[in-house]
Amino acid sequence: MTPESLQRILMVEDEPDIRTVAELALEAIGGFELTACESGQHALKKIEECRPQLIVLDVMMPCMDGPATLRAIRAMPGYATVPAVFMTAKVQSDEVQSYLALGAAGVIPKPFDPLTLADQIREIWNEAHAIG
Structure with a gap:
């Protein structure tokens, strides 16, 4: 069975410049x-409005960081x-392991490469569905 194709993404990023580049990379x-x-609060x-199939989270954000946002989202029906x-x-191996332990796919x-970001996301999506 092939996984459903990924269409809807929710991205949480507090830096406007990074958000803009990621929007171009993922939409265009x-x-x-x-x-x-x-x-995270936003x-x-x-x-509920966007019903994402995948969520992309910045780790370090003021008020509610990425891990706290993920925990809050996971608690929602x-x-x-x-x-x-x-x-x-922050991509030291122990940090990466802690994100994966939180349930990250x-x-x-x-900095990410805007030209390959969509492919990286698709690859993670496909791997997440191959396991599940």
Whole structure:
């Protein structure tokens, strides 16, 4: 059985410049429907509206960081198993392991390459569905 194709992504990133580049990479290059939020709180308000198939989270954000946002999303009905990807500059192996232990399907290092970001996301999506 082939996995359903990925279309809807929720991205949570507090840096406007990074959000803009990721929007271009995922919408224009990747062809995804992207909902971009500037905070974990904003993401929690928007998630029901966009019904993402995959969530991309910045790790370090003010107020509510990526791991806290993921925990809050996981507690919502229907989102316990939605694949999540962390984007971070902190990619030491122990840090990556801690993100995976939180239930992340993958970790994308920053700075990311806008030309390959959509492919990286698709690869993580396919791996998440090959396991499940």
